[in-house]
Amino acid sequence: MRKTPVKSILQRYSVHFILVVLGAGITYLAYQEAIGLYVLSVLMFMGVNIILSTSLNLVNGNMGEFSCGHAGFMCVGAYVASILGVLLFAKDKIFGVPLLSPDLAVYCFPFIIIAGGIAAAFAGLLVALPSYKTRGDYLAIITIAANYIIISLIENLGAIGGSRGFMGMKKVVNAMNDVVDLPWMVIWVFIFTVFTVWILRRYNSSTFGKGVSAICQDEVAAEIMSVDTNKVKTITFMLSSGLAGIAGGLFAYIIGYVNPGSFNILKSTEVMVMVYLGGMASLSGAVMSAIFFTILLELLRPLQIIKWVIIPLVLIIVMQFRPEGIMGNRELSDIFPKLKRFYRFK
Amino acid sequence: MIETIIQNLINALQWGSFYALIALGYTMVYGVLTLINFAHGDVFMVGAYIAFFVATFILTVLGLPGWIALALTIPVTMILTSMVGVSLERIAYRPLRRKGAHRLYVVITALMCGLILEHANLAILGASRKAFPSLIVEHVYTVGGVSFTNLKIAVIVTAILSFFILQWIVTQTKVGMAMRAISYDKFAVPLMGIPIDSIIVITFALGSSFAGLAGLLFAMSYPVLEPYMGALIGWKAFIAAVVGGIGDIRGAFLGGFLLGAVEILVVAVFPSTYRDLIAFTVLLIILSLKPTGLFGIAKTTKI
Numbered sequence: 282m283r284k285t286p287v288k289s290i291l292q293r294y295s296v297h298f299i300l301v302v303l304g305a306g307i308t309y310l311a312y313q314e315a316i317g318l319y320v321l322s323v324l325m326f327m328g329v330n331i332i333l334s335t336s337l338n339l340v341n342g343n344m345g346e347f348s349c350g351h352a353g354f355m356c357v358g359a360y361v362a363s364i365l366g367v368l369l370f371a372k373d374k375i376f377g378v379p380l381l382s383p384d385l386a387v388y389c390f391p392f393i394i395i396a397g398g399i400a401a402a403f404a405g406l407l408v409a410l411p412s413y414k415t416r417g418d419y420l421a422i423i424t425i426a427a428n429y430i431i432i433s434l435i436e437n438l439g440a441i442g443g444s445r446g447f448m449g450m451k452k453v454v455n456a457m458n459d460v461v462d463l464p465w466m467v468i469w470v471f472i473f474t475v476f477t478v479w480i481l482r483r484y485n486s487s488t489f490g491k492g493v494s495a496i497c498q499d500e501v502a503a504e505i506m507s508v509d510t511n512k513v514k515t516i517t518f519m520l521s522s523g524l525a526g527i528a529g530g531l532f533a534y535i536i537g538y539v540n541p542g543s544f545n546i547l548k549s550t551e552v553m554v555m556v557y558l559g560g561m562a563s564l565s566g567a568v569m570s571a572i573f574f575t576i577l578l579e580l581l582r583p584l585q586i587i588k589w590v591i592i593p594l595v596l597i598i599v600m601q602f603r604p605e606g607i608m609g610n611r612e613l614s615d616i617f618p619k620l621k622r623f624y625r626f627k
Numbered sequence: 628m629i630e631t632i633i634q635n636l637i638n639a640l641q642w643g644s645f646y647a648l649i650a651l652g653y654t655m656v657y658g659v660l661t662l663i664n665f666a667h668g669d670v671f672m673v674g675a676y677i678a679f680f681v682a683t684f685i686l687t688v689l690g691l692p693g694w695i696a697l698a699l700t701i702p703v704t705m706i707l708t709s710m711v712g713v714s715l716e717r718i719a720y721r722p723l724r725r726k727g728a729h730r731l732y733v734v735i736t737a738l739m740c741g742l743i744l745e746h747a748n749l750a751i752l753g754a755s756r757k758a759f760p761s762l763i764v765e766h767v768y769t770v771g772g773v774s775f776t777n778l779k780i781a782v783i784v785t786a787i788l789s790f791f792i793l794q795w796i797v798t799q800t801k802v803g804m805a806m807r808a809i810s811y812d813k814f815a816v817p818l819m820g821i822p823i824d825s826i827i828v829i830t831f832a833l834g835s836s837f838a839g840l841a842g843l844l845f846a847m848s849y850p851v852l853e854p855y856m857g858a859l860i861g862w863k864a865f866i867a868a869v870v871g872g873i874g875d876i877r878g879a880f881l882g883g884f885l886l887g888a889v890e891i892l893v894v895a896v897f898p899s900t901y902r903d904l905i906a907f908t909v910l911l912i913i914l915s916l917k918p919t920g921l922f923g924i925a926k927t928t929k930i
Contacts, residue, residue: 347731411911415918418663422869423914425862426907433904546862550738557735589746593739597719600736604728 295624304471311464321467323579325535328470329528330571332477334555335564336524339481341553342562342610343490344517345497347421348408350428351525351552356544357404357431358526359533362397363450364441366534369393371452375440383456390457390469394530401526402519404431409518413511416500428549435541446540450533470531477524482564484520493517497562554596559606566608573607630772635895636888641779641848643887644786647880648841649864650871651793652834654879657868658810659830660724663734666715666741668861670835673744674708674842675852676752679759681707686760697762704843705836712835713828715740721824741858748854759850782844789837790880797876802829810874870910872923881921886910
């Protein structure tokens with residue numbers, strides 16, 4: 282029998298090891314309350330932003346379309362997950378007594394978030410179906426219109442709060458903590474972030490996912506080369522918006538309050554900035570720029586309104602001197618080829 | 628019944644005029660550069676503020692009567708706003724174009740310029756709303772149950788005049804011919820001795836000056852100014868331009884009026900909160916049925 286060399290074991294398991302240590306470390310520190318609530322919430326927003334930017338990167342970077350309504354799908358996910366959670370596990374003015382025992386919340390929470398993601402994926406059809414015939418700037422308009430339609434629809438649904446918003450998610454989180462006292466939100470944000478990056482990596486490197494890059498290069502040529510473009514587009518849009526819905530669900534449970542105004546076009550712009558700052562079609566670039574951007578937002582918070590003058594200015598300057606973003610279209614392992622010896626991420 | 632329809636029609640024409648005037652700027656820049664100038668809605672907002680300062684200055688410091696102030700405010704606002712648009716082009720877009728950056732990066736830069744204009748305004752002038760001084764006395768005329776003001780008529784007439792002026796410039800003059808040539812073939816045009824950068828500057832100046840005019844008219848009709856007024860109306864005007872078929876002056880004009888009409892009709896029938904929902908749904912359906920807009924021509928692509 283051939284012995285597996287040490288380096289190969291390191292290569293195979295280093296990412297798993299780092300992720301487990303990182304996740305367990307953050308959870309332990311949060312459990313011991315060694316890191317403050319503020320830092321913790323920044324870390325959780327970082328996770329949400331990573332999900333958002335990597336999932337938009339799939340459409341805007343890998344597929345080469347110009348989607349500017351990502352926050353709309355986030356909104357669908359946030360509302361579906363919050364309403365489902367409050368309906369099932371919390372006492373509320375609107376829905377009355379919970380349908381299930383609040384003790385079950387801790388087991389069902391991931392399914393609630395995933396249900397939000399599935400709902401958002403079907404909302405993604407709003408963009409995916411017109412994209413068969415429409416492309417380029419016309420598709421960009423459809424995404425903007427989809428964002429406005431979703432927000433406007435929820436604003437007009439008085440039963441779930443309308444433009445005043447919807448709350449009660451904190452009760453669900455508290456119910457989870459009553460059963461097992463762990464920082465559940467931190468754990469789930471971490472798991473879903475890793476899940477998103479993993480599934481996108483798998484998707485991009487699969488044979489089916491190669492069709493996505495083929496569409497980016499040339500749609501007509503891709504079709505001639507037997508790529509079923511409509512199917513690829515539908516699945517890609519649905520995957521991207523579904524992941525945005527997961528991010529929205531997590532966002533809603535972190536804050537404990539959602540209102541349609543917080544998912545407007547400015548939020549979509551923010552996500553777009555993260556994608557283009559990281560570099561199109563670069564997964565590691567999207568992750569890095571989401572982390573960087575969240576930290577930048579928090580550092581500039583004391584400046585209040587001037588923050589939104591400085592951040593665009595930084596981005597314009599980045600665009601002038603490095604128009605392809607931080608990473609271009611390369612991954613981390615393309616820039617530092619020696620890293621390939623130490624990790625493998627599939 | 629017929630009075631209600633005509634009344635709503637006049638309202639729709641007035642409301643659509645603003646969209647049309649802004650959409651003209653979007654479509655001209657797009658026609659020449661294939662660049663979505665997302666900062667255009669905020670240029671409209673800056674135009675309204677410039678009009679506010681110019682009008683207040685003329686009225687209070689110089690103490691001139693209202694109609695002279697209006698006659699002076701119109702050209703000054705248009706010139707100053709066009710300078711804003713041109714400086715955006717010079718500072719942000721041109722260096723990127725020279726480097727041959729991907730089109731989407733220029734679009735992102737445009738979005739960021741819009742954000743800077745909005746929030747710089749908020750930081751400098753504060754969040755308090757500004758009340759626009761009244762320049763002309765509004766008369767309400769009533770003809771057979773339909774009431775309209777002289778201002779409404781002026782807005783509609785101005786929009787239609789602007790359309791004819793721009794249409795004339797684009798189709799009849801040498802500059803317009805150069806603009807169409809650039810949108811036709813960007814690489815052959817400099818070989819023909821056409822100064823491509825000056826033509827682009829002229830395009831931006833024209834588009835922005837009409838946005839400034841729209842800002843002035845908007846401020847006169849709805850005399851409350853706030854920094855975010857340009858964002859939503861800008862996005863909607865862009866959608867109007869696309870529905871008309873972006874890159875075509877007629878398309879932008881008709882798209883603007885179409886969007887205005889849809890919005891006013893929705894408000895006339897449904898509660899006003901449904902305005903965005905129904906207007907955007909109608910536009911989505913139009914775009915799904917006719918993907919290149921009403922006047923757009925589907926381009927054939929070679930492989």
